[in-house]
Amino acid sequence: MTNPKRLEADYILETYLPPEKAAEIIAGEQSSGTFVAVPGETPELKALAAAKVESLETISTYSGVPSLEGRYPANGTMVLHRVKMTLSWPLATVGTSLPNLLATVAGNLFELACVSGLRIVDIRLPPSFFQKYKGPAFGIAGTRRLTDVQTGPIIGTIVKPSVGMTGEQTAFLVQELVNGGIDFIKDDELQSDSSVCPFDDRVDHVMRVINEAADRTGKKTMYAFNLTGDMDEMRRRHDKLVSVGATCLMVSLNSVGMAGFIDLRSFSQLPIHAHRNGWGYLTRHQSLGWSYVAWQKIWRLAGADHMHVNGLDNKFSEDNESVLRSARGCLTPMSDDKPCLVMPVFSSGQSVHQAHSTYVGLQSDDLIVTAGGGIMAHPKGPAAGVQALRDAYQAATAGESLESAARSSDELRLAMEMRP
Amino acid sequence: MTNPKRLEADYILETYLPPEKAAEIIAGEQSSGTFVAVPGETPELKALAAAKVESLETISTYSGVPSLEGRYPANGTMVLHRVKMTLSWPLATVGTSLPNLLATVAGNLFELACVSGLRIVDIRLPPSFFQKYKGPAFGIAGTRRLTDVQTGPIIGTIVKPSVGMTGEQTAFLVQELVNGGIDFIKDDELQSDSSVCPFDDRVDHVMRVINEAADRTGKKTMYAFNLTGDMDEMRRRHDKLVSVGATCLMVSLNSVGMAGFIDLRSFSQLPIHAHRNGWGYLTRHQSLGWSYVAWQKIWRLAGADHMHVNGLDNKFSEDNESVLRSARGCLTPMSDDKPCLVMPVFSSGQSVHQAHSTYVGLQSDDLIVTAGGGIMAHPKGPAAGVQALRDAYQAATAGESLESAARSSDELRLAMEMRP
Numbered sequence: 006m007t008n009p010k011r012l013e014a015d016y017i018l019e020t021y022l023p024p025e026k027a028a029e030i031i032a033g034e035q036s037s038g039t040f041v042a043v044p045g046e047t048p049e050l051k052a053l054a055a056a057k058v059e060s061l062e063t064i065s066t067y068s069g070v071p072s073l074e075g076r077y078p079a080n081g082t083m084v085l086h087r088v089k090m091t092l093s094w095p096l097a098t099v100g101t102s103l104p105n106l107l108a109t110v111a112g113n114l115f116e117l118a119c120v121s122g123l124r125i126v127d128i129r130l131p132p133s134f135f136q137k138y139k140g141p142a143f144g145i146a147g148t149r150r151l152t153d154v155q156t157g158p159i160i161g162t163i164v165k166p167s168v169g170m171t172g173e174q175t176a177f178l179v180q181e182l183v184n185g186g187i188d189f190i191k192d193d194e195l196q197s198d199s200s201v202c203p204f205d206d207r208v209d210h211v212m213r214v215i216n217e218a219a220d221r222t223g224k225k226t227m228y229a230f231n232l233t234g235d236m237d238e239m240r241r242r243h244d245k246l247v248s249v250g251a252t253c254l255m256v257s258l259n260s261v262g263m264a265g266f267i268d269l270r271s272f273s274q275l276p277i278h279a280h281r282n283g284w285g286y287l288t289r290h291q292s293l294g295w296s297y298v299a300w301q302k303i304w305r306l307a308g309a310d311h312m313h314v315n316g317l318d319n320k321f322s323e324d325n326e327s328v329l330r331s332a333r334g335c336l337t338p339m340s341d342d343k344p345c346l347v348m349p350v351f352s353s354g355q356s357v358h359q360a361h362s363t364y365v366g367l368q369s370d371d372l373i374v375t376a377g378g379g380i381m382a383h384p385k386g387p388a389a390g391v392q393a394l395r396d397a398y399q400a401a402t403a404g405e406s407l408e409s410a411a412r413s414s415d416e417l418r419l420a421m422e423m424r425p
Numbered sequence: 426m427t428n429p430k431r432l433e434a435d436y437i438l439e440t441y442l443p444p445e446k447a448a449e450i451i452a453g454e455q456s457s458g459t460f461v462a463v464p465g466e467t468p469e470l471k472a473l474a475a476a477k478v479e480s481l482e483t484i485s486t487y488s489g490v491p492s493l494e495g496r497y498p499a500n501g502t503m504v505l506h507r508v509k510m511t512l513s514w515p516l517a518t519v520g521t522s523l524p525n526l527l528a529t530v531a532g533n534l535f536e537l538a539c540v541s542g543l544r545i546v547d548i549r550l551p552p553s554f555f556q557k558y559k560g561p562a563f564g565i566a567g568t569r570r571l572t573d574v575q576t577g578p579i580i581g582t583i584v585k586p587s588v589g590m591t592g593e594q595t596a597f598l599v600q601e602l603v604n605g606g607i608d609f610i611k612d613d614e615l616q617s618d619s620s621v622c623p624f625d626d627r628v629d630h631v632m633r634v635i636n637e638a639a640d641r642t643g644k645k646t647m648y649a650f651n652l653t654g655d656m657d658e659m660r661r662r663h664d665k666l667v668s669v670g671a672t673c674l675m676v677s678l679n680s681v682g683m684a685g686f687i688d689l690r691s692f693s694q695l696p697i698h699a700h701r702n703g704w705g706y707l708t709r710h711q712s713l714g715w716s717y718v719a720w721q722k723i724w725r726l727a728g729a730d731h732m733h734v735n736g737l738d739n740k741f742s743e744d745n746e747s748v749l750r751s752a753r754g755c756l757t758p759m760s761d762d763k764p765c766l767v768m769p770v771f772s773s774g775q776s777v778h779q780a781h782s783t784y785v786g787l788q789s790d791d792l793i794v795t796a797g798g799g800i801m802a803h804p805k806g807p808a809a810g811v812q813a814l815r816d817a818y819q820a821a822t823a824g825e826s827l828e829s830a831a832r833s834s835d836e837l838r839l840a841m842e843m844r845p
Binding site: 235 | 455465466470471473474475492493494495496516517518519520522523524525527528529531532533534535536537538540543585586587588589590594598614615616617618619620621622653654655656657658659677679680681682683684685686687688691700702703704705706707709710711713714715735740741742743744
């Protein structure tokens with residue numbers, strides 16, 4: 006951060022205008038933005054309030070078709086410029102506000118006529134943001150404390166089928182998993198509160214199992230109950246969770262939104278397992294939307310404790326480089342005073358086969374890994390599925406190959422034979 | 426709505442798989458979604474809980490490059506299918522929840538590997554949604570009542586420069602506009618609360634002017650104060666607005682998010698002027714994201730009173746057909762019992778020149794039109810700018826040409842000569 010009184014954002018811009026001209030228009034949209042000069046727009050005001058183009062670097066100039074829908078001077082192919090652009094805004098006019106930050110760095114710029122492609126790839130916030138917003142309440146240390154998993158990854162699963170089971174049926178499944186020594190279980194994001202599986206009923210049934218096992222074995226599984234809903238519903242559901250001794254809540258970020266999420270953080274006594282579903286429409290075109298490096302920052306500062314990063318060799322559309330970049334972001338401090346480190350959550354088709362690449366790629370085992378079928382469908386049952394994953398990550402951390410480790414672990418050997 | 430117990434969404438899908446196969450995977454992702462069959466996924470459960478493919482129609486099959494980033498069986502060109510697809514979900518597992526609706530119809534589907542393009546183009550909600558959510562509190566009738574503009578469009582402007590002026594300077598500008606008989610003024614979305622222009626200070630200065638003019642002339646200008654921020658800040662700012670007799674609040678939808686917005690609606694005593702900035706990253710690629718026809722529905726049901734639709738011949742990237750489709754959507758009833766009609770707000774480079782095409786395209790003058798420079802920079806001042814716009818829409822409604830109407834309106838004639 007060069008100037009503590011400004012916030013900055015980095016973009017990849019595609020434009021048919023000369024880059025300096027496009028950048029000027031974009032920065033101008035963020036100050037006066039009317040097509041006829043207005044009396045109030047004095048040079049002094051512009052100096053105080055205008056967005057600034059901090060840097061501009063043309064990556065390439067080429068003939069091509071614009072990436073996005075728009076009203077262009079010509080149809081079809083035209084000369085386009087791909088540009089790295091950094092803009093800054095004065096705190097004095099934006100205010101220290103995460104919601105208003107979104108309107109500023111990710112607002113109308115995306116619709117400008119001169120923009121045929123725009124992606125926000127990083128954000129740098131001034132100190133006042135770190136003073137105002139709380140960051141994660143639990144983060145890595147708090148999650149390890151609550152799960153009592155002091156070293157190694159936190160091994161988990163997602164309740165499957167995603168929806169359709171009653172609270173009681175869900176609890177039967179949880180019983181199996183808890184008996185197998187699992188650290189973490191989460192609802193699928195499709196499951197919140199419904200007539201088939203009312204939230205309170207699911208919580209009662211599941212926590213009865215978890216609490217009984219905790220009394221018996223000393224190990225209390227962390228279950229992330231998805232309480233996504235209206236604000237009043239989320240408050241009630243949160244209080245319900247606290248009343249029965251649950252140790253985690255889950256929420257869909259794009260369903261709830263930033264102001265609601267900040268509010269949730271303000272009253273939550275539990276770690277917040279943040280799910281990013283909908284992320285695809287925010288990111289899947291390289292010339293539009295957000296990179297996760299930028300996006301995860303705002304939610305970490307707002308208070309997420311766990312952030313989903315997909316997984317290596319996932320069943321989704323994201324490549325492994327992108328997954329690792331996202332995960333490393335979670336473990337990269339956002340500021341010296343308030344690092345906002347969160348647990349990256351690896352999911353989607355995860356099994357023993359990704360342990361080594363995940364550990365080596367992340368250079369850390371501060372992570373939650375949720376395996377669905379990888380645990381539930383182990384030939385020797387969920388306990389063996391959990392053990393196999395632990396052994397795989399243990400081997401990765403020790404620099405031992407999977408094959409070598411499998412010689413002393415039947416569970417791991419059998420898991421390796423489970424190919425999708 | 427064919428089945429009151431299910432919700433439906435329409436998509437345009439692009440896939441390299443045979444369409445039926447891709448649709449099955451997408452629907453499956455919404456139920457069990459694990460790569461190894463799990464014990465709990467009985468046929469009965471699937472029947473109860475699974476998403477259904479209601480219809481599937483291939484629009485075209487062609488050789489091309491996938492629209493989105495992904496992990497595809499081959500690089501470069503492949504055979505792709507463009508498909509109209511309707512999916513439905515049972516209310517019994519989704520629950521009557523707008524936030525959870527988002528996770529269901531606009532969640533993980535966007536990231537599936539078989540999806541090389543996906544855009545949600547419409548949504549149909551079952552009756553329980555209309556029973557639970559309030560829709561607009563004021564809508565068209567309430568807005569006309571509060572502005573006392575019983576017929577014709579509501580003529581407005583946006584404060585420009587967007588940011589940089591103090592509350593006092595803003596009020597000077599407002600004084601000019603109010604003296605000119607303007608119906609409506611809005612903050613720019615960049616302006617919320619900051620050290621240069623604190624919210625309370627701006628409200629005090631502006632409402633002093635508006636209230637004084639109302640006492641003097643009987644006309645009370647509606648000023649949409651942007652209160653976007655954290656939930657507790659928005660509550661305080663709302664109460665401030667009510668205490669000084671303001672008649673409108675403004676909020677950035679993508680900054681606040683759905684749960685926060687529903688909460689705002691639950692306590693707001695004022696009409697909600699909803700700004701869609703950020704919309705560009707949700708819509709500008711034709712094979713990704715949202716169409717406004719779908720998106721505006723959820724916010725109308727959640728409680729917006731005014732929804733932005735850009736404007737004809739705007740300075741942004743949207744074409745006129747899209748603008749009119751969006752605006753007509755606002756005036757299309759969502760259900761018989763709860764139509765949720767909202768005022769479409771036309772802005773961006775608006776002037777007398779778009780009056781006819783806007784009226785003819787919309788077939789209604791139930792609209793707010795905000796002109797920036799078009800009003801402020803009129804050669805005879807803002808009063809003339811306002812009058813010119815009224816005369817232009819009056820002519821449009823009466824089927825009279827602009828040129829003809831200009832013969833009896835100096836204000837209009839001069840406005841027509843103001844070209845950007």
